[in-house]
Amino acid sequence: MRAKEEILGRIRCALGDGPIPAEIPRAYRTGSLLPDDEVIELLVDRLVDYKAGVLVLDAAQAPQAVAEILHAARTVVYPQGLDTQLLGALPETVELIADGRQRQLSVAELDQADAVITSSAVSIAESGTIILDGSADQGRRAISLVPDHHLCVVPASTIVQLLPEAMERLTITRPLTWISGPSATSDIELERVEGVHGPRTLDVLILRDA
Amino acid sequence: MTHVFLGMPAAGQGNLHASEPFPQAAHHELGNTQLRANLRHATHTIRDKRLKVVGELPDWEELRDAGEAIKNFSMATLEQRLEEFERNFTAAGGTIHWARDAAEANEIVTALIREQQVAEVVKVKSMATQEIGLNEHLEAQGIDAYETDLAELIVQLGHDKPSHILVPAIHRNRTEVRDIFLREMPEVDPELTDDPPRLAEAARRHLRKKFLTAKVAISGANFALADTGTLGVVESEGNGRMCLTLPETLITVMGIEKVLPSWRDLEVFMQLLPRSSTGERMNPYSSLWTGVTPGDGPQNVHLILLDNGRTRALSDRVARSALNCIRCSACMNVCPVYERTGGHAYGSTYPGPIGAILSPLLTGIEAEENNSLPYASSLCGACYEACPVKINIPEILVHLRAEDVDSRRGQARLPSQMDLLMKGGSWALGSGKHLGLLEKALPLGQLAAGRRKKIKKLPGIAAGWTASRDIPAPPSKSFRDQWNAEKRSQ
Numbered sequence: 242m243r244a245k246e247e248i249l250g251r252i253r254c255a256l257g258d259g260p261i262p263a264e265i266p267r268a269y270r271t272g273s274l275l276p277d278d279e280v281i282e283l284l285v286d287r288l289v290d291y292k293a294g295v296l297v298l299d300a301a302q303a304p305q306a307v308a309e310i311l312h313a314a315r316t317v318v319y320p321q322g323l324d325t326q327l328l329g330a331l332p333e334t335v336e337l338i339a340d341g342r343q344r345q346l347s348v349a350e351l352d353q354a355d356a357v358i359t360s361s362a363v364s365i366a367e368s369g370t371i372i373l374d375g376s377a378d379q380g381r382r383a384i385s386l387v388p389d390h391h392l393c394v395v396p397a398s399t400i401v402q403l404l405p406e407a408m409e410r411l412t413i414t415r416p417l418t419w420i421s422g423p424s425a426t427s428d429i430e431l432e433r434v435e436g437v438h439g440p441r442t443l444d445v446l447i448l449r450d451a
Numbered sequence: 452m453t454h455v456f457l458g459m460p461a462a463g464q465g466n467l468h469a470s471e472p473f474p475q476a477a478h479h480e481l482g483n484t485q486l487r488a489n490l491r492h493a494t495h496t497i498r499d500k501r502l503k504v505v506g507e508l509p510d511w512e513e514l515r516d517a518g519e520a521i522k523n524f525s526m527a528t529l530e531q532r533l534e535e536f537e538r539n540f541t542a543a544g545g546t547i548h549w550a551r552d553a554a555e556a557n558e559i560v561t562a563l564i565r566e567q568q569v570a571e572v573v574k575v576k577s578m579a580t581q582e583i584g585l586n587e588h589l590e591a592q593g594i595d596a597y598e599t600d601l602a603e604l605i606v607q608l609g610h611d612k613p614s615h616i617l618v619p620a621i622h623r624n625r626t627e628v629r630d631i632f633l634r635e636m637p638e639v640d641p642e643l644t645d646d647p648p649r650l651a652e653a654a655r656r657h658l659r660k661k662f663l664t665a666k667v668a669i670s671g672a673n674f675a676l677a678d679t680g681t682l683g684v685v686e687s688e689g690n691g692r693m694c695l696t697l698p699e700t701l702i703t704v705m706g707i708e709k710v711l712p713s714w715r716d717l718e719v720f721m722q723l724l725p726r727s728s729t730g731e732r733m734n735p736y737s738s739l740w741t742g743v744t745p746g747d748g749p750q751n752v753h754l755i756l757l758d759n760g761r762t763r764a765l766s767d768r769v770a771r772s773a774l775n776c777i778r779c780s781a782c783m784n785v786c787p788v789y790e791r792t793g794g795h796a797y798g799s800t801y802p803g804p805i806g807a808i809l810s811p812l813l814t815g816i817e818a819e820e821n822n823s824l825p826y827a828s829s830l831c832g833a834c835y836e837a838c839p840v841k842i843n844i845p846e847i848l849v850h851l852r853a854e855d856v857d858s859r860r861g862q863a864r865l866p867s868q869m870d871l872l873m874k875g876g877s878w879a880l881g882s883g884k885h886l887g888l889l890e891k892a893l894p895l896g897q898l899a900a901g902r903r904k905k906i907k908k909l910p911g912i913a914a915g916w917t918a919s920r921d922i923p924a925p926p927s928k929s930f931r932d933q934w935n936a937e938k939r940s941q
Contacts (some may be wrong), residue, residue, distance in 0.1 A: 243474035244548075244549040244550060244551050244555065245549040247551060248551060248707065248756070248758045248762065249530050249533070249534075250500070250865050251458050251459065251460045251461070251535075251758065251762035252529050252762055252765065253529045253530060254458050254459060254460060254762075255460050255762045255763070255765035255766035255771075256527065256529070256530075256765065256766075258765075258768050259527075260523075260527045260768070261527065262520070262523050262527040263520055263523065263524075264520070265520040265521055266513070266520060267513075267515055267517055267518055268510070268513040268516070268517075269510040269511050269513040269722075270509070270718070271718075271762065280831065285731060287500055289476060291735070292728065302811055303498055322929070324895075328846060341690045342746065345746070348663050348664075348697055349663065352623070352663055352820070365733075367732070367882055368722075368725075368732040369732060369733060370733045373746065374842045381746060381747035381748070382692070382695075382696045382747055382748055383696050383697060383747075383748075385662075386689065386693065386697075386752055387697075388695055394537050398751075404718050404721060404722055405718040407718075408714075408715060408717065408718045411673050413676065413717075413741070414543065414680075414741040414851025415681050415713040415741075416683060416738075416739070416740050416741075416742070416744045416747050416748060416827065417737075417738070417739040418692065418735065418737070418741075419721075419737035419738075419739075420734070420735070420736060421731075421732070421733035421734065421735050421736075422736070423648075423690055423734045424687070424689035424735055424736065424765060425687050425688070426601045426687050426688045427618070427649055427687065427729055428601040428602035428605070428618055428620060428626055428688075429601070429620075429623075429624075429625050429647040429650055429651075430489070430492060430493060430625055431492075431497050431500075431618065431621070432494075432496075432647050434646065434647045434648050434651045435648075436651060436652070436655075437601060437651050437654065437655055437688035437689055437690070438659075438662065438688050438689035438690045438692075438693055438828075439688065439689025439692055439693075439735070439736060440660065440689075441640050444657060448568045449568040451477075
């Protein structure tokens with residue numbers, strides 16, 4: 242404990258002049274002004290800019306769209322809490338593997354899977370960000386990371402325009418993953434290249450409320 | 452004899468020093484035309500991107516104001532914030548360690564790795580571990596640390612040093628990167644081209660197995676949220692997610708100044724940071740974790756809170772706002788000095804305008820050659836304009852220059868050339884009569900300039916000025932003489 246006490250002692254000594262912090266001004270935007278359909282349009286625009294595949298559909302059309310997007314996959318991982326109706330139109334040739342409390346897939350098994358499908362907690366239109374919080378329909382963090390193709394379902398009711406609006410809906414102490422497009426890098430001459438270690442393909446299904 | 456009292460802020464150690472004076476180091480770097488071309492291309496690309504995405508937000512200035520105030524609040528109440536963070540992080544199953552300096556942090560990390568009985572670890576890019584020289588320390592202990600960020604990988608495989616805090620390999624172009632990969636990756640396709648997507652794929656293949664089998668990962672953190680005990684890492688490639696999710700043990704090293712008072716503050720910094728650093732609306736991936744989540748991710752989670760000179764910087768009331776830095780690198784991307792010299796000239800882990808103040812603040816102005824860093828600026832102020840938390844870098848540079856001069860007062864027995872010049876200047880400019888007397892000597896200057904009307908070489912320390920430029924011949928009459936003559940003639 243000596244190091245802790247010494248560091249805290251140093252801090253007290255360093256702040257011996259007793260600085261008084263000013264009130265924090267929060268004059269930035271915290272509430273959305275856009276109508277819902279424009280918020281969805283904004284999210285689509287941002288995600289397309291990040292080179293994600295995006296479809297906006299009625300919830301009833303979702304199973305068909307899932308089947309089309311995952312038509313080339315042989316094995317697909319999904320979290321145990323996912324609404325399995327989404328998987329209803331997939332051909333029987335596709336092997337579906339649930340990951341959950343009863344059975345946690347190993348990293349090697351995840352690496353063998355062609356794709357993963359999850360839901361999401363909140364999405365921010367202005368920055369094109371989808372947030373996963375580890376709920377039962379999203380699963381633990383590893384499943385949306387290791388397979389090379391991530392199909393993410395975004396219910397329209399979970400989309401907000403601004404980041405501060407998203408914060409109100411999040412439980413910050415859950416393990417959170419914020420996703421803004423497929424994995425990318427700008428490390429070579431600052432040129433953006435999609436596809437490094439995370440899923441190289443990101444498809445997003447935005448589902449209008451039934 | 453000096454006394455060190457318990458609780459007195461102490462100087463930081465590690466990779467924080469300029470080992471040769473900045474002007475000399477800059478001189479070597481300026482000779483590298485490839486480096487200058489690479490840097491110019493890269494800094495201009497990112498400047499334009501940043502301006503575009505910042506311009507999209509109507510409330511950018513309000514976000515900067517909030518960011519500055521939040522950081523000031525954190526620094527002014529740092530002790531309470533850190534204790535609050537420790538309580539919450541510990542309650543969630545994490546373990547906190549405190550490190551007074553680089554050596555202590557390195558020891559703690561080594562011991563934690565040893566406990567897991569492994570000889571290799573994967574690493575997410577982290578400034579703090581670069582600062583304390585963790586990789587070198589681990590290597591000496593027989594532990595291999597694999598950098599997983601693409602740019603860090605390029606630096607590590609190239610046996611090179613980082614030159615930028617966000618894009619450490621900014622000084623390398625694609626062809627150089629390909630050559631390094633061909634040389635250092637045994638399994639790589641010999642037909643590898645310099646096309647960036649091909650290079651990124653080579654990095655993916657090279658590291659994949661490491662990620663999937665690593666037992667221990669080491670990371671930094673961009674933020675720590677005091678009221679929830681949450682840590683956050685912001686990244687692009689997914690290497691961060693790999694390291695933060697798959698291994699059983701996660702060891703994070705973070706400076707004590709990274710703590711934010713509240714989880715709500717994230718709404719400010721997650722808008723400021725990505726736009727200022729990579730010029731994106733949002734970086735591809737961010738991960739937040741609060742201690743341990745049963746059944747999800749690492750179950751053995753540690754955080755090392757690092758001082759290493761930060762309390763020393765905190766004790767400087769004029770300059771303590773340098774600790775507000777969120778390591779976005781916007782200041783170096785807009786700096787005319789950095790654009791030409793590159794990051795290596797600054798010696799320290801922290802280059803560019805922020806490095807020119809942060810390095811001497813962490814180590815003390817008298818450490819090695821760090822007193823030359825506050826002069827590595829034209830004081831143009833572009834860094835202050837770009838800084839998302841409004842650190843007044845030019846003001847702190849001037850403050851540190853004064854500290855440098857004060858630190859050397861009374862050292863020299865004989866007055867230096869600079870002292871004499873300043874004395875002379877103060878005599879000449881102190882009265883109109885003195886100046887008039889000197890102005891009578893202007894024709895002498897014309898004579899010295901000769902027929903070409905240029906002075907090519909000045910003596911003594913003034914030679915520094917003429918080393919890279921000529922001085923035009925002075926006029927035959929001073930402005931004041933001409934003014935008087937003009938008035939008389941009217």
